[in-house]
Structure formats: C-alpha cells, structure tokens
Amino acid sequence: MQEISGKTRVVGVFGWPIEHSLSPAMHNAAFAALGLSWVYVPFPVPPDGLRKALEALPALGIVGVNLTIPHKERAMEYMHKLTPIAEAIGAINTVHCLPEGLLGDNTDGEGFFRPLQERHYEVNGKNALLVGAGGAARAVAYTLARKGVKKLTIANRTPERAEQLGEWLRARCPLLFEVEAISLDCRSHLHAVMEEAQLLVNSTSVGMYPHHEAEPPIPPEWLQPNCLVYDLVYNPMETRLLKAARARGCATIDGVQMLVWQGAAAFERWVGQSPPVATMEAAVRGKLQGV
Known part of the structure; x- marks a missing residue:
C-alpha cells in the first residue's frame, strides 16, 4: 500500500x-x-x-x-x-x-455479465432459470433481458415475490420474449424448466458459509451438461451447487x-x-x- x-x-x-x-x-x-x-x-x-x-x-x-x-x-x-x-x-x-x-x-449488472463475456458465452436466444427474487436477482434479470435472453424463468420459495419481479421486468423490458415466475416447491414444473435451461443462476444465499452444507436449490441430478451454472455465492468459492455441476459436466462461474x-x-x-x-x-x- x-x-x-x-x-x-x-x-x-x-x-x-x-x-x-x-x-x-x-x-x-x-x-x-x-x-x-x-x-x-x-x-x-x-x-x-x-x-x-x-x-x-x-x-x-x-x-x-x-x-x-x-x-x-x-x-x-x-x-x-x-x-x-x-x-x-x-x-x-x-x-x-x-x-x-x-x-x-x-x-451489479455489469459485474454479473462480464464473466459471461470473458468466456464468450452468448446469452442471446438462450433459456435461463434464475433462482431467487431479491436485489441481486433484479440486477441479473434486467441484464439478461437487455442482453436478449429468449426465456427467463424466475423461481423463488415465495412465488409472489417471483411474480412481482416478473411484472417489474415486463414493465421495463416489454420486448423480452417470455418471462414466467414459479415456486421452487413446484418440483415437476421446475424439473421441466431445467431440462430446457442453458443457463442457471443462483442469486440466493443458499450454500453460503456458514450454511455451506445446505442442499442446493436445484437437485444435482437435474443438471444437464449443456447448462452453464452460475452461483453468485462467493464464500465458499466452490459451493455444493458448483461442485455438483462440475461433476455433471457443466461449465461453471463462481460468485467471486x-x-x-x-x-x-x-x-x-x-x-x-x-x-x-x-x-x-x-x-x-x-x-x-x-x-
């Protein structure tokens, strides 16, 4: 210094x-x-x-x-x-x-998007699943919409908050192809979304230290190798979600x-x-x- x-x-x-x-x-x-x-x-x-x-x-x-x-x-x-x-x-x-x-x-939006740019990941035309509906999720959702994501699904424990974020996004990005809000507890719907998702973003604190042993918000067996998994949690650097994603052959980005x-x-x-x-x-x- x-x-x-x-x-x-x-x-x-x-x-x-x-x-x-x-x-x-x-x-x-x-x-x-x-x-x-x-x-x-x-x-x-x-x-x-x-x-x-x-x-x-x-x-x-x-x-x-x-x-x-x-x-x-x-x-x-x-x-x-x-x-x-x-x-x-x-x-x-x-x-x-x-x-x-x-x-x-x-x-925050630029901070989220630059790691995707660095690995030459093209958001335009992709299906994305965003887990969480808090402040970080708002910046992520807005950025993905502006960058041309084809479909954005927002999943949250409290579905009302996911729907509020969806309405907020529709008002600001009317050209977004499709946005939907679902409950994390609606497992069959969530599973179907994951089968089509090419980008999964966890914007919740699930997996953050000292609760780093918590179950990932998405069951690891649902992860497809063609899905990039991005966890905004940075402590620990490799969350259980990211570890499972790598084991499944997914590309990953950590919160750091x-x-x-x-x-x-x-x-x-x-x-x-x-x-x-x-x-x-x-x-x-x-x-x-x-x-």
Missing part, C-alpha cells in the same frame, strides 16, 4: 455490518499494483446514519463509496442524479462525488467473479482508468483461502 498522506484519495464502502467485506482487499491491492496514492476504507454505517454519512462525503473529500446491505435502495433518495441503469434497477451500489452532487450508479467485476466497474468510475482485474481477483481469493 502506498504511504497515506494529505494527498491520498479516499474511497470506501458503507454497510451494516461491514466487517465481512472483501472490497477493501481487492481495491487496495489494485491501487498498490498501479502505484496510486488511494485507499479504500470500510465504513460501518447504521441505517439511521446513512443520510448524514452520504451528505458528509463531499466535505471530507471522499471520491466515492460502494453501498452494500442494507443501503442499496434507501440511498437513492439522497442522490442528486442517477445513472440510467441505477434508475431502471431501482437500487445503487456505487456513489461518485461530483462537483454537481452525488451520482448514484449500479454496477461477479464480486470482482462489479468492483472493477466502480474503480473505473472513480479513478478514470481500468484496474488490474487479475490482481483484484487474486486478493479476494487469497482472503477467502485465508492466505
């Missing part, structure tokens, strides 16, 4: 809690690799302190911050301007302090890659140059492996 001085530029992340965040490790590794006098700081910001914390950013000379649970939606009302993608998704994960005020952005690419997009917004993504990924994997 570069020596911290009065010229050091500061960025960070607001969350509650924030102790678990891997963002400081990956951003500070990138700053060090580029020889930049920047530092990324985790800020524990409780919900009732969010407005004051955001309003203080310009006065403190902080360039910007990321936002994590539980701030992504609430922070929108304190922004002076939103990027089109943040406005469409209805949540922000990145704030940039500009002379004209606070700009709210959302890099989305975490890194959404961070890389925020880095580029703040710094104005591309970060060393491989360095960021190595820092995250090193932290997860206890290196």
Whole structure:
C-alpha cells in the first residue's frame, strides 16, 4: 500500500455490518499494483446514519463509496442524479462525488455479465432459470433481458415475490420474449424448466458459509451438461451447487467473479482508468483461502 498522506484519495464502502467485506482487499491491492496514492476504507454505517454519512462525503473529500446491505435502495433518495441503469434497477451500489452532487450508479449488472463475456458465452436466444427474487436477482434479470435472453424463468420459495419481479421486468423490458415466475416447491414444473435451461443462476444465499452444507436449490441430478451454472455465492468459492455441476459436466462461474467485476466497474468510475482485474481477483481469493 502506498504511504497515506494529505494527498491520498479516499474511497470506501458503507454497510451494516461491514466487517465481512472483501472490497477493501481487492481495491487496495489494485491501487498498490498501479502505484496510486488511494485507499479504500470500510465504513460501518447504521441505517439511521446513512443520510448524514452520504451528505458528509463531499466535505471530507471522499471520491466515492460502494453501498452494500442494507443501503442499496434507501440511498437513492439522497442522490442528486442517477445513472440510467441505477434508475431502471431501482437500487445503487456505487456513489461518485461530483462537483454537481452525488451520482448514484449500479454496477451489479455489469459485474454479473462480464464473466459471461470473458468466456464468450452468448446469452442471446438462450433459456435461463434464475433462482431467487431479491436485489441481486433484479440486477441479473434486467441484464439478461437487455442482453436478449429468449426465456427467463424466475423461481423463488415465495412465488409472489417471483411474480412481482416478473411484472417489474415486463414493465421495463416489454420486448423480452417470455418471462414466467414459479415456486421452487413446484418440483415437476421446475424439473421441466431445467431440462430446457442453458443457463442457471443462483442469486440466493443458499450454500453460503456458514450454511455451506445446505442442499442446493436445484437437485444435482437435474443438471444437464449443456447448462452453464452460475452461483453468485462467493464464500465458499466452490459451493455444493458448483461442485455438483462440475461433476455433471457443466461449465461453471463462481460468485467471486461477479464480486470482482462489479468492483472493477466502480474503480473505473472513480479513478478514470481500468484496474488490474487479475490482481483484484487474486486478493479476494487469497482472503477467502485465508492466505
């Protein structure tokens, strides 16, 4: 890390809690690799302190911050301007302090999609199954729709939430070929969907440490070799779902890659140059492996 001085530029992340965040490790590794006098700081910001914390950013000379649970939606009302993608998704994960005020952005969709691009996976015309209907699912669903997915099935334990996400998506992406919402408990329907799915995305916390021994949301025996399995969980790096998918001959993407690419997009917004993504990924994997 570069020596911290009065010229050091500061960025960070607001969350509650924030102790678990891997963002400081990956951003500070990138700053060090580029020889930049920047530092990324985790800020524990409780919900009732969010407005004051955001309003203080310009006065403190902080360039910007990321936002994590539980701030992504609430922070929108304190922004002076939103990027089109943040406005469409209805949540922000990145704030940039500009002379004209606070700009709210959302890099989750880009973070999700870049690993697919890196492996030259073509979403257009594919059938996809998205498990979960929370905040991450909204960014994933919107991105898949904009990239031309042929059919998107949203499966959730609470089918009403899946249907709400489906309606939200139809309103914003009317040209989407087909979107349906189903219950994860409707096993026969879910099995039929999996037989046609070429992309499976798990956006739930099922399989996340310390509950990493939980049963995968999709029975492993349903996985077809031609289906790419993408698990947004990054701790552990290889979830039970991904392990089962590899055993079935499926290509896989783990959650570390989305975490890194959404961070890389925020880095580029703040710094104005591309970060060393491989360095960021190595820092995250090193932290997860206890290196």
